[in-house]
Amino acid sequence: MSFATAGFVAFFAALFLLYYAIPKKHQWKLLLAGSLVFYWFAGWRCLVFIGVTALSTWFAARKIETLAASQTEALKAEEARRKEAGDPLTKEERKARKAAAKKVRWRWALGCMLLNFGILAVMKYTGFLLSIVGVSFRGFAAVMGISFYTFQSMGYLIDVYWGKVPAERNFARFALFVTFFPQLIQGPISRYGDLAKSLYAEHGWNNRTIGRGALRVIWGFAKKLIIADRLAIPLKILTQKPDLYTGWNVALVIVLYAAELYADFTGGIDITIGCANMLGIDVAENFNRPFFSKNTAEYWRRWHITMGTWFRDYVFYPLSTAKGMLRLHKACSAKFGGFGKKITVYLTTLLLWFVTGVWHGAAWNFIVWGLLNGIVILVSQELEPLYARFHGRFPRLKPSKAYGIFEIVRTFLLMSLIRVFDVYRDVPLTFRQIGTIVTGGTAVRFGELGLSSADWIIAGIGIAALYAASFLNVREPARDRLVRRPFLAWAGATALIVLIIVFGIYGIGYDSTAFIYNQF
Amino acid sequence: MEDLLEILNEIAPDVDFSAEKALIDDKILTSIDIITLVAEISDVFGVDVPPEELVPENFNSADALWAMIQRLDEE
Numbered sequence: 108m109s110f111a112t113a114g115f116v117a118f119f120a121a122l123f124l125l126y127y128a129i130p131k132k133h134q135w136k137l138l139l140a141g142s143l144v145f146y147w148f149a150g151w152r153c154l155v156f157i158g159v160t161a162l163s164t165w166f167a168a169r170k171i172e173t174l175a176a177s178q179t180e181a182l183k184a185e186e187a188r189r190k191e192a193g194d195p196l197t198k199e200e201r202k203a204r205k206a207a208a209k210k211v212r213w214r215w216a217l218g219c220m221l222l223n224f225g226i227l228a229v230m231k232y233t234g235f236l237l238s239i240v241g242v243s244f245r246g247f248a249a250v251m252g253i254s255f256y257t258f259q260s261m262g263y264l265i266d267v268y269w270g271k272v273p274a275e276r277n278f279a280r281f282a283l284f285v286t287f288f289p290q291l292i293q294g295p296i297s298r299y300g301d302l303a304k305s306l307y308a309e310h311g312w313n314n315r316t317i318g319r320g321a322l323r324v325i326w327g328f329a330k331k332l333i334i335a336d337r338l339a340i341p342l343k344i345l346t347q348k349p350d351l352y353t354g355w356n357v358a359l360v361i362v363l364y365a366a367e368l369y370a371d372f373t374g375g376i377d378i379t380i381g382c383a384n385m386l387g388i389d390v391a392e393n394f395n396r397p398f399f400s401k402n403t404a405e406y407w408r409r410w411h412i413t414m415g416t417w418f419r420d421y422v423f424y425p426l427s428t429a430k431g432m433l434r435l436h437k438a439c440s441a442k443f444g445g446f447g448k449k450i451t452v453y454l455t456t457l458l459l460w461f462v463t464g465v466w467h468g469a470a471w472n473f474i475v476w477g478l479l480n481g482i483v484i485l486v487s488q489e490l491e492p493l494y495a496r497f498h499g500r501f502p503r504l505k506p507s508k509a510y511g512i513f514e515i516v517r518t519f520l521l522m523s524l525i526r527v528f529d530v531y532r533d534v535p536l537t538f539r540q541i542g543t544i545v546t547g548g549t550a551v552r553f554g555e556l557g558l559s560s561a562d563w564i565i566a567g568i569g570i571a572a573l574y575a576a577s578f579l580n581v582r583e584p585a586r587d588r589l590v591r592r593p594f595l596a597w598a599g600a601t602a603l604i605v606l607i608i609v610f611g612i613y614g615i616g617y618d619s620t621a622f623i624y625n626q627f
Numbered sequence: 628m629e630d631l632l633e634i635l636n637e638i639a640p641d642v643d644f645s646a647e648k649a650l651i652d653d654k655i656l657t658s659i660d661i662i663t664l665v666a667e668i669s670d671v672f673g674v675d676v677p678p679e680e681l682v683p684e685n686f687n688s689a690d691a692l693w694a695m696i697q698r699l700d701e702e
Contacts, residue, residue: 202702269679404657419658425678427662433675436666452663488659 109292110378111331118145119382126386131309135283138306138386142288149251156230156250160223161285164260165278167219168267171212172274178208216268220261227257235469246469252291254466258417260285263299265421272300280307289379293372295393295413302390310387315590320384322586322596325603327377332611334569335371338363340612341556346530349540354548357527357540364530365523366570369398372411396577401514403483406522418463427455457481467529472537476528483521565610628693634667635689644689651683661686674699 109115122141126134146154182204189196196204230253234246263284266272275281283306284299345352345360352360376393383390397410407415426432432451439447457478464477498505524541531537553563579585589596635644638660642650650656656664665676674696685695
């Protein structure tokens with residue numbers, strides 16, 4: 108099931124009403140049932156997959172926690188024994204025992220990760236890997252949300268292994284964390300420590316909370332159905348026969364895709380978080396005005412935030428602090444001095460972005476996309492002393508508004524350029540297409556891209572509205588202000604719903620329910 | 628402590644590490660700075676910082692960092 112369907116609206120309406128009708132202590136159980144029903148629409152086979160992940164992770168985490176407790180007890184007992192015998196444990200002996208104990212716990216964590224990342228790898232990447240060795244294989248049917256729920260579960264497992272979060276002893280409660288339906292389609296990727304605070308709590312009816320959530324859901328649908336699905340039409344035409352649309356058409360693709368992906372992805376996230384909020388549950392934000400970023404590093408702190416932080420905490424940091432990496436760093440800095448110190452930083456960063464690219468999809472274009480992001484970040488890092496010198500010469504430039512706007516536009520164009528590897532799907536073709544922006548290509552004919560002039564105007568107004576909203580939301584989300592004035596809130600909601608009904612694209616021939624990230 | 632300040636100043640020369648208390652919260656140190664820092668700490672102090680220690684509480688100030696290094700050395 109995806110969001111922009113009558114089925115989902117009906118499902119959520121029913122769930123919502125039941126949720127506030129039943130005794131509060133059973134609300135989380137209803138959510139679990141609802142999530143399983145939701146997921147069942149994706150296919151009973153998918154339920155098997157998510158079930159295996161939930162069960163194995165719950166079991167492994169409990170085991171790790173139990174081990175940690177018993178190992179600590181055993182060490183304490185040994186310390187007491189040795190002290191009594193007049194031969195106390197030395198610091199080295201204590202460290203060695205702790206390390207050995209950690210190794211046992213690590214084996215459980217590793218086993219669980221191999222199983223679940225293995226399932227993810229096989230389901231998502233078999234086709235791609237086989238194609239590298241020349242075997243053609245269509246690949247397995249997609250398991251909805253497998254990238255999201257696997258990462259969310261593995262994050263929990265690692266948090267338990269690190270002792271950051273207590274293991275969830277109740278399997279049903281844990282299953283809800285894994286299958287929580289609003290997140291199954293496209294995230295956000297939640298942390299157990301955060302989500303658990305509100306997921307299992309008792310939720311009473313609260314006008315403001317529910318109003319805020321509802322406004323957010325409606326806004327999400329508006330973005331999706333008015334803007335994203337409308338822009339998808341010319342994008343499809345422009346990218347399906349790329350040879351016919353070169354030169355400035357490619358520039359148009361770059362800009363349209365930026366707008367379409369933003370509206371689609373943030374729209375879906377708005378629906379996700381809005382639904383969760385309507386159920387009284389707090390979910391982490393996934394976007395923070397990303398197109399106002401001044402550099403690539405900042406962009407990745409504002410776009411798909413939960414994915415960025417997941418990769419940072421569970422891939423980037425563990426990789427860079429691994430004993431092997433630290434030893435490599437020592438060897439490189441001994442051999443190559445100042446430059447040598449940077450080698451492991453570059454290696455880790457590029458590995459991170461390689462993995463990020465792979466996560467996005469089983470195709471070369473995603474890998475190239477990921478590496479390009481990594482390269483841009485590293486290059487900006489290297490150019491910093493140069494920038495600092497330049498700004499030293501022109502000190503009034505950096506704080507000026509004009510320069511700020513320059514940085515924002517530059518970052519927007521750069522990120523949008525790299526992002527276009529998503530949309531042409533073939534690496535050499537993408538480079539060729541981009542090349543034609545400079546060398547020239549076919550003319551742009553707005554009238555022949557599947558949208559009438561009225562459609563283009565509506566899309567334009569929609570984008571302007573998004574832009575205005577991001578300014579309105581800076582200090583406080585507009586919906587928070589709206590719910591304090593119920594009449595305005597109702598008026599706004601009604602107006603938006605009317606706009607969605609009148610201007611929404613319910614495409615014939617275009618699957619308006621296929622969110623871009625649905626394949627994940 | 629002086630060695631630590633030296634490492635920090637090489638990573639981010641414009642920052643006053645004796646005064647700053649929100650190195651992570653105010654995004655003064657980036658994640659790349661952090662892993663560079665951890666690598667240097669390993670080289671200079673022989674202390675390997677495990678990933679679960681990469682939290683704001685340990686990295687928000689030079690003092691917090693120093694306390695973490697000493698604690699990890701002991702454990």
